[in-house]
Amino acid sequence: MAEHLPREAGTVVVGGGTSGNVIAARLAVAGVDTLVLEAGPDFGPFGSAAWPADLLDATRLGRSHDWGYDSGDTLPTRVAFERARAIGGCSDFNGTTQTWGHRRDYDAWAAAGNPGWSADELRPLFDEATRIMRVKRYRAEELTPWQRAWYDAGTSIGLPRLETLNDLDQTTGFAPEDNNIVDGVRWNTAFAYLDPVRHLEHLRIAGRAHVDRVLVRNGRATGVVVLRDGESHVVRADRVVVCGGAYNSPQVLQRSGIGEPTLLKELGIEVVADLPGVGENLHDQPFLLMSWAGSEAMSAAMSRLRAGGWAPDEQAMAKAASSFDPDVFDMHFLPYSPTHRGEEKRWSCGVGALLPRSRGHVRIRSLDPEDKPLIDHRFLSDPEGHDAQVLAEGVEQLRAIAASPGMRDVVGCELRPGPDAADRGALLRHIRANPDNYWHPVGTCGMGPASDPDAVVGQDGQVHGIAGLSVADCSIMPTIPRATTAMPAVVIGERVARFLLATR
Ligand SMILES: Cc1cc2nc3c(=O)[nH]c(=O)nc-3n(C[C@H](O)[C@H](O)[C@H](O)COP(=O)(O)OP(=O)(O)OC[C@H]3O[C@@H](n4cnc5c(N)ncnc54)[C@H](O)[C@@H]3O)c2cc1C
Missing domain, CATH: 3.30.410.40 (Cholesterol Oxidase; domain 2)
Known part of the structure; x- marks a missing residue:
């Protein structure tokens, strides 16, 4: 655990959530100097008394440490869009149902110009993730x-x-259902992936570290600006992997000047990459x-x-x-x-x-990272x-x-x-x-080839046009699979980690 915020790291992982912890663990095991910056608390390893009971209790959904998002007045009734703000991310909140979807879902991703994502290529990663998440079958x-x-x-x-x-x-x-429950405990990705590597010196985890934006110089990510205890800090890095989830990753990119130019200019943000797909293509299963x-x-x-x-x-x-x-x-x-x-x-x-065929968007409303964004699902x-x-x-x-x-x-x-x-x-x-969500938002930093004007990242998770910057979480799904999204989020971590290590 990092009590003091490090000032530099090899790779910064923004968000110690479901996918982010997989990325961090895989990089750390491979010897990469890795720093996880998580906006919520890091409660430490399994067994630490700091873990709140509701995040451990697998009989019900978690409730504490929520980002507090909702639909505002975009829907006929106000709908809460719960998202966990703590190490483990939504793997602390979820119903522990682990589903995979159908082969057509992933084959469609590959066919849309994303080699490496077909069902047959992902299948071993589903098996591996199932083992590590200690999924059992009722x-x-x-x-x-x-x-x-x-x-x-x-x-x-x-x-x-x-x-x-x-x-x-x-x-x-x-x-x-297949569930990741161990002795009544919701076995989140912090326990499954981080605990076995927490002892490594070159893995540091900083809780209460809210990443405001990514610093980009000459088309290359050079670090992040972080808010901690009311103060702003710069952390330099060779590489940044944004894993904030489908509502938060596009916000980090937009504040960094990566997104739809009109939106950015209206907010006075200098455009560093014209990627109109950032924050668009938001969908969940009604x-x-x-x-x-x-x-x-x-x-x-x-x-x-x-x-x-x-x-x-x-x-x-x-x-x-x-x-x-x-x-x-x-x-x-x-x-x-x-x-x-x-x-x-x-x-x-x-x-x-x-x-679902309906598509919505996530857009920041100001430069303040604590300001809630517009989340318009257009269910x-x-x-x-x-x-x-x-x-x-x-x-x-x-x-x-x-x-x-x-x-x-x-x-x-x-x-x-x-x-x-x-x-x-x-x-x-x-x-x-009475539109409602199924807690599975995806698509807001969609994956696709650079020739696709709506694509934000390539098949390896790399943000188009910015070196050293990747996104890896549910936001990169171009379309949602016929599944609940927890296990696909872990598999995204496994898949992108392999791409990152291959191009090290
Ligand atoms: C109530 C609920 C029930 C669910 N039930 C199920 C279920 O039973 N089965 C299933 O398959 N799926 C379920 N899901 C969905 C599933 O859990 C999520 O799709 C998945 O966990 C999302 O993973 P992620 O890595 O994309 O994002 P997250 O797990 O949300 O991780 C994002 C992390 O990044 C951090 N972060 C965000 N922004 C910043 C920033 N700027 N700086 C630093 N850190 C930041 C967040 O605090 C969080 O820890 C449920 C979700 C919820 C909310």
Whole structure:
């Protein structure tokens, strides 16, 4: 741990989050002098008393140390866009579901001019990341009664029961999730990747170090400006790897003069690279949480389980197909039964539309790094109405499962969207009035060849036109895979680290 902020380093990693810790660990093991600058605290290794209980507790999502982002008035209702501000990043917050997606997702990245990212090339990295993140597979017998009821009843609409969702050639089905939980603890990337290398002298980790911007001279990154304890410092570096996540990496680039020139000039920022794709192409999988009244039998069964201890809110998931993607799958169904989110959400199942067509943006509003940016997801804004239609089909499929023999008595009557949104038209109105996110923002520093005017980084993570500057996190995904994004974020770290080491 670095109590004092070093003044120089070989490589600076901006953000000790999900991808950033993978990059830092891989570079450090290879002997590279590496400094991680994390805006939130570094709580130290696993076992340190400084780790907040909510970031460790794998039965619920983490809450403390949030960046505090939300939709502002860009959506009909104010939606929180939670992001962890602490070592581990969103791997401290997430539901620990580890999914991979489908081969078509990654083959499309490679086909768009990104060699090295095809499904077959990434497959060994998924295996390696799964091992290091200590991912284990739940068995059907371990599901809670609520999860088990959905898993069993999924067959009523033709969703086969699977052992795992993580087969890149697989299509639809319901399965217990693969999770990175060790003895009840959410096994974040700080534990998985940093702990084994924390003893290395040439790895330094500085918490409470908020990177304002990257310094660029003659087309080359030369270091960063960091805010710590209210003071601004310069850290010189041979190379900078920005791993701030899909909301924050574009902000760091924009403050550094890398982005859309009009936006930068309006804020008085000198343009060092004209890359209009910075902050654009923001997308997440729109999500709708359905809920039911529940039943006495289900309440009693869940209470018995909770009295015995272990009852995670989520640990089963389905991959389902809408009419837009009948050959593969384009929806997740997620049974969810939190006790801490009010009665309305007590008995829930969510639907996520995995291949959204709507695109939004992230834009800084000032030079102050603590000023919240404009995060405008433009959920459900695609002109064909594809995204809303997929959610509507998902709701209809979940309604069919809920109405199947045996399930009807388990779930009780539907509360949300409820009887007022029975037909397709009313359902679409409900969906449009209640857009929500699935916590998987991506795309804001998209990867692609230099010939693509919207691309921000090349296939190796290198920012186009700036030597010694890379981005490696969910922001570089050109399109979101049919997956939750935690494991793909780790794989991005593994992939870009190999590129960085190859060009050292
Ligand atoms: C509540 C929630 C639940 C989720 N559930 C799941 C799930 O069950 N399964 C799943 O697969 N995915 C889930 N996700 C999504 C997944 O966790 C994220 O997509 C992934 O962790 C993002 O990784 P990242 O490296 O891109 O960013 P992050 O992990 O967010 O890392 C970014 C890091 O950079 C730091 N940082 C940012 N800006 C700066 C700066 N300027 N200076 C210094 N440091 C900076 C941040 O503090 C953070 O530590 C969930 C996300 C959330 C929020």
